[in-house]
Structures are given as structure tokens and as C-alpha cells.
Amino acid sequence: LKTLAVAIDVMGGDHGTVVTLPAAMEALKKHSNLFLYLVGISDQIEPFVSLLPEELQERCKRVAATQVVEMDEVPTVALRTKKASSMRLALELVKSGEAQACVSAGNTGALMVMGRYVLKMLPGVDRPAIMYALPCDDDNGLPSKVRVLDLGANVDCDPEHLHQFAVMGSAFSKAVDNLANPRVALLNIGSEVMKGNETVKRAGELLSQQQGLNYIGYVEGTQMYRGAADVVVCDGFVGNIALKASEGVARLILDSLKREFNRNFYTKLIGFLAKPMFKKLKQRLDPNEHNGGTLLGLNGVLIKSHGGAQIPGFVCAIEEAMRVAEQQVPALISKDLEKLLYEE
Amino acid sequence: LKTLAVAIDVMGGDHGTVVTLPAAMEALKKHSNLFLYLVGISDQIEPFVSLLPEELQERCKRVAATQVVEMDEVPTVALRTKKASSMRLALELVKSGEAQACVSAGNTGALMVMGRYVLKMLPGVDRPAIMYALPCDDDNGLPSKVRVLDLGANVDCDPEHLHQFAVMGSAFSKAVDNLANPRVALLNIGSEVMKGNETVKRAGELLSQQQGLNYIGYVEGTQMYRGAADVVVCDGFVGNIALKASEGVARLILDSLKREFNRNFYTKLIGFLAKPMFKKLKQRLDPNEHNGGTLLGLNGVLIKSHGGAQIPGFVCAIEEAMRVAEQQVPALISKDLEKLLYEE
Numbered sequence: 088l089k090t091l092a093v094a095i096d097v098m099g100g101d102h103g104t105v106v107t108l109p110a111a112m113e114a115l116k117k118h119s120n121l122f123l124y125l126v127g128i129s130d131q132i133e134p135f136v137s138l139l140p141e142e143l144q145e146r147c148k149r150v151a152a153t154q155v156v157e158m159d160e161v162p163t164v165a166l167r168t169k170k171a172s173s174m175r176l177a178l179e180l181v182k183s184g185e186a187q188a189c190v191s192a193g194n195t196g197a198l199m200v201m202g203r204y205v206l207k208m209l210p211g212v213d214r215p216a217i218m219y220a221l222p223c224d225d226d227n228g229l230p231s232k233v234r235v236l237d238l239g240a241n242v243d244c245d246p247e248h249l250h251q252f253a254v255m256g257s258a259f260s261k262a263v264d265n266l267a268n269p270r271v272a273l274l275n276i277g278s279e280v281m282k283g284n285e286t287v288k289r290a291g292e293l294l295s296q297q298q299g300l301n302y303i304g305y306v307e308g309t310q311m312y313r314g315a316a317d318v319v320v321c322d323g324f325v326g327n328i329a330l331k332a333s334e335g336v337a338r339l340i341l342d343s344l345k346r347e348f349n350r351n352f353y354t355k356l357i358g359f360l361a362k363p364m365f366k367k368l369k370q371r372l373d374p375n376e377h378n379g380g381t382l383l384g385l386n387g388v389l390i391k392s393h394g395g396a397q398i399p400g401f402v403c404a405i406e407e408a409m410r411v412a413e414q415q416v417p418a419l420i421s422k423d424l425e426k427l428l429y430e431e
Numbered sequence: 432l433k434t435l436a437v438a439i440d441v442m443g444g445d446h447g448t449v450v451t452l453p454a455a456m457e458a459l460k461k462h463s464n465l466f467l468y469l470v471g472i473s474d475q476i477e478p479f480v481s482l483l484p485e486e487l488q489e490r491c492k493r494v495a496a497t498q499v500v501e502m503d504e505v506p507t508v509a510l511r512t513k514k515a516s517s518m519r520l521a522l523e524l525v526k527s528g529e530a531q532a533c534v535s536a537g538n539t540g541a542l543m544v545m546g547r548y549v550l551k552m553l554p555g556v557d558r559p560a561i562m563y564a565l566p567c568d569d570d571n572g573l574p575s576k577v578r579v580l581d582l583g584a585n586v587d588c589d590p591e592h593l594h595q596f597a598v599m600g601s602a603f604s605k606a607v608d609n610l611a612n613p614r615v616a617l618l619n620i621g622s623e624v625m626k627g628n629e630t631v632k633r634a635g636e637l638l639s640q641q642q643g644l645n646y647i648g649y650v651e652g653t654q655m656y657r658g659a660a661d662v663v664v665c666d667g668f669v670g671n672i673a674l675k676a677s678e679g680v681a682r683l684i685l686d687s688l689k690r691e692f693n694r695n696f697y698t699k700l701i702g703f704l705a706k707p708m709f710k711k712l713k714q715r716l717d718p719n720e721h722n723g724g725t726l727l728g729l730n731g732v733l734i735k736s737h738g739g740a741q742i743p744g745f746v747c748a749i750e751e752a753m754r755v756a757e758q759q760v761p762a763l764i765s766k767d768l769e770k771l772l773y774e775e
Contacts, residue, residue, distance in 0.1 A: 224683060228690070239620060242628040276583055276671035284586040284668045308675030312683045321672075324628045327620035328669050329676040332652030336677040339656045340684050342568060343715060347708035354708060360701045364691035371687060 088120035093408050094177040094186035097127035098155045099193025101395045107192065108135045110401035115143050117402070121409065123147040124186055126177040128155065152176050158394060162196035166204055174198060178205040181387040187412035188388035190379075190404050192396055198389070199240055199382060206387035209417060211424040214241050215384035216252045217323070217391065218259065220377045221333070225314035230371060233311060234260055235274075236383060237323040238330055244322035246289035249273065250297070251428070253290075255383045256318035257300055258423040262414035264317065268301045272316035274325065275305035286322070299427050337372050375400030379407030383420065388412045432464035437752050438521040438530035441471035442499045443537025445739045451536065452479045454745035459487050461746070465753065467491040468530055470521040472499065496520050502738060506540035510548055518542060522549040525731040531756035532732035534723075534748050536740055542733070543584055543726060550731035553761060555768040558585050559728035560596045561667070561735065562603065563674070564721045569658035574715060577655060578604055579618075580727060581667040582674055588666035590633035593617065594641070595772070597634075599727045600662035601644055602767040606758035608661065612645045616660035618669060619649035630666070643771050681716050719744030723751030727764065732756045 097107040104127065111123050125132050129151045136149060152173035156165045169175055174193050180186040182205050191198050195217070203215060218236035225231035236256050241248060253271050260269035273291055275283045282305065283291070294302040306315045308329055321329070344365075348358030370376050374393045378400040382389040388411045392404035441451040448471065455467050469476050473495045480493060496517035500509045513519055518537050524530040526549050535542050539561070547559060562580035569575035580600050585592060597615050604613035617635055619627045626649065627635070638646040650659045652673055665673070688709075692702030714720050722744035724735040732755045736748035 224686060274672060276668055308672050309679040312679030324620055325669055325672050328618060328652050329672050332673040332677050333680040335653040335656030336680050337684060339568060340681060343712045347711050357704045361705050364698060367691050368687045
């Protein structure tokens, strides 16, 4: 197995080093071909790393940062003023080629802006997009997943941007999900009045003329969760709203059930017996279980962990970074973009 | 109690008269002040109505239509060619003042276009909007509801349209939900990169300058389901996507649980014991329970039932029509629009 070097912004996320460092150690233990750059404030990394067994210590390198990008910092301000931040230095390690990927649970906007500035865009990509895997049921009702992009990077998109997102998502899915011919769809509304807004309609036209892409047409939000497509494309505003509405309903349902099962002794007892059945569901819905969004379109691998991720979630994100780096996804995207969009 | 006359398009919906006629009878039994126009193909209405007790027969009038608007018909074609349809005749009854409201489970687009053509828009309204009530938890974790518009009538909206939707939704909520000062919010994305697209940002500016409206700012999809606002405003594309994504997740969760509880004899037994706890949840999520969307902005009361609604759901829609007609919502909206938008 070839060694993979991943740079970790250990300061990012709601929990910072309390989550990122134990997760880093966990990942090192699980993957003998993993090498980590732990980028952050020395005082916070040192005590932890010094306790590690020597074998693991040898497979990680501390990189001292003197600044931290705050979770609510304005992205452009962070770009200008936080040149010695853990986020920035982690990205620079990818830029220089020392690391093959960067993982951060930090401020999404800042990560986006800095990632774009440091790593640059792939040729032919106008804008990067954020892609996550969401849980769904496949045609046979079995648990599966669907890749959705953009989930918040671009709030106003042209049809051409959606076209590029489709090509990028497809290339990613081929490489990382091992699908020969991923089904790509546009997220759209149903039969109400007219189908879709102008942007989506024009993107649909572009995609149906696109050779070499398995474009299957429109899907609705309901179908998205039923495995109707492998890659679902939408603009960042719509995608983010759909994602947050989904989270809202999921929480509403779980809270409702909790209330019902907490009514009295009898219902609590049944709730206790039903616990194993709920556990599976909670795992499926837990963002930790499928943690690790990708910022697609950059000339380098950049994985965004959920800010609130716990240790297993952050390990997931590191593993996603390994997969994406191993498959050299940016190069594949670049090749597909060139072949599909700019050759005739 | 003043008599309320409601015109029912008995042909609309996935199930047609099999649902609409029994529901109509049910509603007549429940509300002694209700009078119904049953608009549809005579052959299908006659046998049913002739079986009703005389007391109920006296409170409904059959109106013969010779055409039916199909569920998948192109709205503008329906408008042009279906002048003798049940949908059209039901709307004409509202126009003429014979009925105070119209209820249909038919083709949403056609209903929209015909409603607009027959009833006309309220002065000062550029576009009608579809509003539904969605379930949510209030601040204390108790079941409540939130009115959301637009859910699919307008796929491309200007900030001015969203402004009008906010005023209409607020007037509706005051009258029908009995809220003195409904909290109105714009649906927006979270802290990812930048807050919102240009349309939402500008609508936010308009609304924060608006006197006499309790505008509370942006809400995310997650907060929408936590009772953060009484009225949530968005464009029809975004609203419809959020709604369908919510439905998709809800179904994913329920299917997941069903699978877990169906695993073996033991889990089935626990599932049987847990049934009452699930019943409450299913009721909350069942579109039948809060059935009846309103097409706001028309000069007349037009209620859209879910196409797949069952009998209790269609009764709900008739009852919503009664409430909206009783409160004379179109007149209230008109007054508020004039006062808020066009006076200084």
C-alpha cells in the first residue's frame, strides 16, 4: 500500500483538538499506510502526541500554527488576516505536494475561500461545489447513499455551473463509489404548475445533449431519498435548504417518538425493548456516519468535516480524504471536464 | 351560525368521487351550517346523492359538468378547452357569489391558472401563492404547525413577490390561526459561505423596513420545524423542493423502522406493542391530517386538497375552506396589502 499523507487542521470544528487529535490517532491505528500532518497550536498538540506510542508518533508530524480561524469569522477577512492559521497551513501542505489531502472541520466559508485561493481551481471549473453523501433506500429498499452537490458553496448558479457540477459529481462517483456509469439527475420540483425554474430547465437541456454522462433527467426530493440517482445536482441555495429541511424533519420525528415513548412506565419499557431497532435508524441519520464533504473543483483534495462531528465522525472524514486522494479525484475530474465539456 | 356555501369539484384527485362524495356527506353531517355544491359528471353523483337522507339532500345541490380536467393535463390547455369541466364550474360558482369557497383535489397547475382566470387577482397582488400548514414542534416541544408559502406556484420570484407573500401569509394567519401578531420569516440558508441569494437578501431588506408586520428575519429549514416562525416565506421552487425533501426523509425513516421491526418474531412483537406510539407520529406526518392548501392572492377562496387525500383528508380541506371563507380572508388580505404595501 502506498503511503498517503493527509494534513489535518486540528483546530477546526466545534470541539477542536478534543475531537480531532483522538480521531487522528484512531485513523493512524486503523490505516498503516496513513501519514498525518497535525497542524495547530503547538501547546495543544504536544501533550497529546507525546503520549502516543512511538510507532504512531513516527507516522505523524506536528506543524505549528499561531492563529485559528474562528467558526463565525468572515471568510474574506480570514483569508486576509489568518495567514498563519492551522487551516491555511494545512492547505499549503497540499499545495506544496507534501500532503495529498487536507481535512478540516472549520468554518466552511473560510475553508472554501482559502481552499480556492491556495489550491486554485481546476482548469475549466468556474466555481467549486460542496458535495455530501446522504442516506437513501435503493430500488430494493436497501440502505444506500446518494451524492448531492452543491450544498451551499454557490447561492446563485448559472445552468453552466450546474452542468460542471454534474460532470464533477459523476467523475467523483465513478472513482470513489466504484460505479461504472453513475446516474446523474437534476433536483427539480414536481408537476406543480410548471416544471422547474429557468436555470434548471436550461441545465437540463445542456445535460441531455452531453455525451459520456449518464444523465437521467429530473428527480424530486422524495425520489432523491429513494435511490433514484447516484448523483443529484442543484444550486447551493436549494441544496442547503433541502438538506436543512431534511434534518429538521428527521429531528421532528425522532423528538416526537421520544415524547411518545416517554409518556409513562409502560411506554418507557417498550421503548427500552425497541432500542436496538432505533439504533440502526439513528446510525443511518447520524451525520457522523457519513461525515466528510468534498470541495469539488479545486486542484487538490479538500475534505470538510461537519463542525459538530464527534471522534468517529472525524475518523470518517479522514478516511474519505484517503479514498479521494488515493483515486486522485481532482485529476480525474480535470480529465472528464476537458473530455466532456471542452472537446467536441 | 351563518350558512356557508362551498363548491366542490367532486371529480378531482387521484380517487375522484370515491373520496370526494363520502367526504362531502361527512362534512355536511358535521357542520349544520354547511351547504355544498357538488360539481361533476351527473352519472357519478346521482346514485350517491339519491341515497342520502333527505335532510342532507336538502343541503346540497348537484351541478352537472360534462368535462373533467385530467391530473396530468397542461394547465393552459385545460383553461382553453375545459370550459365545462367540474373544476371550472366550481370556480364560476365562487365568482358569481353563489358559493363562498371552492375545494378541489385536481391538477394543481390547472387549478391555479383557472382560479386566476376566473376569480382574478386581488388588487396589488402580482402572483398567487400556494400555502400549506406543516407540522412542527413549538418552543416547548409541543406539536404545532407552521404556514409555508409559496410551495410551487411561482418558480422564479422577485423580492417584491416574496414581500407580498409575507403580507398575505400574515393576514391569513391572523384571521385563520387566530394569532394577534404572527411571526413571519424568510426561508434561508445557514452560515455556509454567504447568507442567502440576492433575491432573499433584498426581500429581507424590504421586510425589515415594513411597518405593521412582525418580520423576525431568516429561518433555516431546521428551525422551520422547530416553531421558529408562524409563517415562512420562500419562492415556489425552493418551497416545493424543501417540502418534497421533507416527505422523502420522513418516508425513509418510517420505512427504515418498518424494516427493523419486521426482522423476526421478537422484533415484530415489540413493533406490535409500540404501535400506539407510532400512531400519533403517523398522524402528525400524514398529509391527510393537515390537508387543504390555500391559493392566496385570488379574489375568492380556493382550497387545494392533496391529490391523494383520503376521505378524512378531504373533509379537512372542506373545513379549511369553511374557516377561510368565514373569516373572509381575501378581503382581509386586500386590506392589509393596501395598508401595508401601498400606503405610506
